[in-house]
Amino acid sequence: MADKPKDLYEILGVNKNATDDELKKAYKKLAKKYHPDLNRDDPKTAEAKMKEINVAYDILKDPQKRAQYDQFGHAAFQPGGGGGAGSTGGFDFNDIFGGGAGGFDMGDIFDQFFGGGRRSSRTRQAGPERGADLRYDLTISFEDAAFGKEMDIKVPRDENCTECDGTGAAKGTSPETCPDCHGSGMRQTTTRTPFGMISNARPCDRCHGTGKIIKTPCSHCHGSGKTRVERQIHINIPKGVDNGNRLRIANGGQQGTRGGADGDLYVYINIKPHPIFTRDGIDVHCEIPITFVQAALGATVDAPTLDGRIDLKIPEGTQSGTILKIRGRGIQKLRGEGRGDEFVKIKVLTPKNLSAYQRKLLQDFEKGGSENNNPEQKSFLDKLKGLFN
Numbered sequence: 280m281a282d283k284p285k286d287l288y289e290i291l292g293v294n295k296n297a298t299d300d301e302l303k304k305a306y307k308k309l310a311k312k313y314h315p316d317l318n319r320d321d322p323k324t325a326e327a328k329m330k331e332i333n334v335a336y337d338i339l340k341d342p343q344k345r346a347q348y349d350q351f352g353h354a355a356f357q358p359g360g361g362g363g364a365g366s367t368g369g370f371d372f373n374d375i376f377g378g379g380a381g382g383f384d385m386g387d388i389f390d391q392f393f394g395g396g397r398r399s400s401r402t403r404q405a406g407p408e409r410g411a412d413l414r415y416d417l418t419i420s421f422e423d424a425a426f427g428k429e430m431d432i433k434v435p436r437d438e439n440c441t442e443c444d445g446t447g448a449a450k451g452t453s454p455e456t457c458p459d460c461h462g463s464g465m466r467q468t469t470t471r472t473p474f475g476m477i478s479n480a481r482p483c484d485r486c487h488g489t490g491k492i493i494k495t496p497c498s499h500c501h502g503s504g505k506t507r508v509e510r511q512i513h514i515n516i517p518k519g520v521d522n523g524n525r526l527r528i529a530n531g532g533q534q535g536t537r538g539g540a541d542g543d544l545y546v547y548i549n550i551k552p553h554p555i556f557t558r559d560g561i562d563v564h565c566e567i568p569i570t571f572v573q574a575a576l577g578a579t580v581d582a583p584t585l586d587g588r589i590d591l592k593i594p595e596g597t598q599s600g601t602i603l604k605i606r607g608r609g610i611q612k613l614r615g616e617g618r619g620d621e622f623v624k625i626k627v628l629t630p631k632n633l634s635a636y637q638r639k640l641l642q643d644f645e646k647g648g649s650e651n652n653n654p655e656q657k658s659f660l661d662k663l664k665g666l667f668n
């Protein structure tokens with residue numbers, strides 16, 4: 280039973296000099312590959328593999344733990360690891376492995392990474408257990424973010440199989456205590472090392488840490504005790520939400536077990552870009568192109584706002600790049616009164632493809648003397664003269 284522990288770098292498929300970024304990439308890639316949802320034909324192996332990957336990453340992502348591992352190997356992280364690891368301030372084995380009874384909860388990690396959970400089939404000993412929280416990524420329109428919206432979303436979660444009441448055993452049968460670990464779910468091994476005797480607890484191979492084995496699996500859930508259910512949940516998106524805001528829906532997460540409360544659902548808001556507007560907090564920005572004649576003479580143009588078109592007065596002599604403010608046409612303050620403003624950047628267009636007649640008109644205009652019309656140009660030319668004389 281003295282299995283030599285696998286090298287942590289090997290588990291993640293990186294070399295010993297891997298940067299934090301490389302570690303993270305390798306971890307994410309493997310976590311996706313061994314997601315039990317993608318390995319339905321052999322979820323147990325995938326789950327075991329996943330645990331291994333999680334443990335390796337947990338150690339290597341932490342510079343202090345990584346340094347200890349590099350120096351002492353696995354002995355750095357095991358109880359009774361002798362003076363070597365202890366004297367360098369080793370940390371508690373249980374930090375990572377969760378100790379004998381608890382164990383690693385995969386559900387949380389999957390929820391984090393894949394936006395939908397699949398609880399580990401591992402059952403904790405007795406007592407009610409709260410369901411895991413779930414994450415749901417929701418993309419909404421620019422306007423819905425500005426004005427709020429009520430909508431229904433469909434959130435998948437795992438619920439106790441109704442055929443077998445979540446036991447995973449076929450009707451009329453029940454799970455039996457695992458003869459290998461006598462129901463504890465863990466196997467203890469002891470190894471002699473230069474640091475002393477090291478006792479190492481790991482999940483039981485036979486029952487995969489559940490402490491129970493199922494002789495005849497429930498035909499409905501194939502022994503997992505869980506079925507995937509899509510729940511419709513009504514949500515109320517408040518006015519003024521922004522990218523990255525999250526809404527908490529109490530009890531919208533995974534089902535609790537043995538009478539525990541359901542987890543919560545976190546809806547992460549992602550806002551689609553708008554064809555005209557961009558957003559800056561509660562203010563909105565847009566750009567309106569006008570002709571140089573409109574800019575010179577002044578005009579009233581159609582301006583878009585979140586509430587529809589309005590007349591916008593362009594003052595005579597408006598320069599390109601001028602920003603006009605339309606008060607109160609921005610986005611509603613989240614949890615507050617009032618709205619932001621809209622800022623319109625004026626873009627003056629230079630005409631192209633002039634006809635002979637238009638060309639003549641402009642040449643005559645220029646001949647008429649434009650110095651007084653363009654004071655900025657005059658002052659620029661004066662500065663230029665001063666520079667080279």
Ligand SMILES: [Zn+2]
Nearest residue numbers: 457460483486
């Ligand atoms: Zn067992």
Ligand SMILES: [Zn+2]
Nearest residue numbers: 440443497500
């Ligand atoms: Zn079932």
